Amino acid sequence: MPEAASAAAVRATIGDSEFDRDTAVTRRAPGVYDLDLSAGWTIINAVNGGYLLAVLGRALGDALPHPDPFTISAHYLTASQPGPAVVRTETVRTGRTLSTGQASLFQYDDEGNEVERIRVLASYGDLDALPDDVRTSAKPPAIPPMDQCFGPEDGPAPVEGSSAITDRLMLKLDPATLGWALGQPSGRGEMRAWFGLADGRDADPLSLLLAVDALPPTAFELGLKGWVPTVELTAHVRCRPAPGPLRVSITTRNLAGGFLEEDAEVWDSADRLVAQSRQLARVRLG
Amino acid sequence: MPEAASAAAVRATIGDSEFDRDTAVTRRAPGVYDLDLSAGWTIINAVNGGYLLAVLGRALGDALPHPDPFTISAHYLTASQPGPAVVRTETVRTGRTLSTGQASLFQYDDEGNEVERIRVLASYGDLDALPDDVRTSAKPPAIPPMDQCFGPEDGPAPVEGSSAITDRLMLKLDPATLGWALGQPSGRGEMRAWFGLADGRDADPLSLLLAVDALPPTAFELGLKGWVPTVELTAHVRCRPAPGPLRVSITTRNLAGGFLEEDAEVWDSADRLVAQSRQLARVRLG
Known part of the structure; x- marks a missing residue:
């Protein structure tokens, strides 16, 4: 090969x-x-x-x-x-x-x-034609250094149900949002990770569209184990990402009526908020 | 008449x-x-x-x-x-x-x-067919009682550029987000208000689609005065709203490159988060 x-x-x-x-x-x-x-x-x-x-x-x-x-x-x-x-x-x-x-x-x-x-x-x-003004008040997610975060290769299938995609991603999850993998979900509906492509390709606007939907569902940290199929997802790409790993945080604040929203933020190595997304997903109890 | x-x-x-x-x-x-x-x-x-x-x-x-x-x-x-x-x-x-x-x-x-x-x-x-589980972790916006909030009728055009729509809305803005009307924008990119229809009609899923885009733009509190045309707006309706006034909060956290996002939350009188929206808008310096 x-x-x-x-x-x-x-x-x-x-x-x-x-x-x-x-x-x-x-x-x-x-x-x-x-x-x-x-x-x-x-x-x-x-x-x-x-x-x-x-x-x-x-x-x-x-x-x-x-x-x-x-x-x-x-x-x-x-x-x-x-x-x-x-x-x-x-x-x-x-x-x-x-x-x-x-x-x-x-x-x-x-x-x-x-x-x-x-x-x-x-x-x-x-x-590349946009003016370079930046008045972002959002702050990058607080994620420990990459060597203190965990990926699928770091233990016995910490990313439950993981399959082919995990071989193609560099995904290192913040241990503070990994409780679900240890049977102790935090109940907070947050997931944070370092994100990249496994073959080292840097991010571009197209790979940001992958990044906003690549982490384990926040529902896992809410104690739900079933599949969470996306109904609709909207992503804004706001800036061409700088080379280097991305930080992605996803948050759910409204789990109700069998649906939840998932908000994602993607930050680049230059501390720019390069993409935001929100999806509506169905909760299927597994 | x-x-x-x-x-x-x-x-x-x-x-x-x-x-x-x-x-x-x-x-x-x-x-x-x-x-x-x-x-x-x-x-x-x-x-x-x-x-x-x-x-x-x-x-x-x-x-x-x-x-x-x-x-x-x-x-x-x-x-x-x-x-x-x-x-x-x-x-x-x-x-x-x-x-x-x-x-x-x-x-x-x-x-x-x-x-x-x-x-x-x-x-x-x-x-009406959704299960009634509610596990919302978001909190309703902290808005003072309605009689401590301000609408277009409460002063000399506090809602700048107001026109016909203001006659059809019951809009009472939180004074903490009204600095722009006094020439002192807070710089925080937040707007909060009590919201209803002027003729007393209660809210339903269709009027929630109005509610998510009816407040003055958050850009005003960021010190921008120009028009902020919407490029794209996505709204999720999550619950049929209870009778009574709504509380709406909108927030901008990423003003950059001549664009900004506006996130709206709509809460009903029963403290349910009934709608969420996000839009991407262009900043036109006026």
């Missing part, structure tokens, strides 16, 4: 990495893209929602005149499976600073009919 | 109120609705974004098999004007618990061509 060997030896780069290959889309016709959903980004046998968002984000970045997702809203319709898929995009409006597009990801049923998996609406711009 | 007189004397009800009349839609064909955007919900000459969201929400509630917006994401494309409009909806997916739909609001240019104003994606359900 010369590729795997070189990936381990040489740090991957933006454009030449596992994440880039697995989110690649091929233009079949204007606005229509073929792709293959990789089995490498599954968690508990489901294709990760952040990975799917990145695939759709890449297609829209090609279809629209602006390169970067500023705000992208995804409604998850049916469960995606590894394998062939097609993304159909529509340019809704083109402006000087922002353009808005829509995209749907389809897969195929047994008769070959298209089944819609996800639909997104997004407004794109150019992060 | 017998209608106005009776509205003042008799408390309006859900289904028979100014808000209901001004968000009414008439089905022209399956999934297609005609309506008239009222000039009564304009602010600084722009049609309020929350009012527009409520109009789209009403059309989708008719088109979809489920009645209540659980999560609705709107991308604002061009500036709406009072007057005729059409909403075209599409049913994306129908499930047992949730259905997903899309809707666009169009108006007309000088040649009568449709111009798209807003596009939304939304997942609808039935709030």
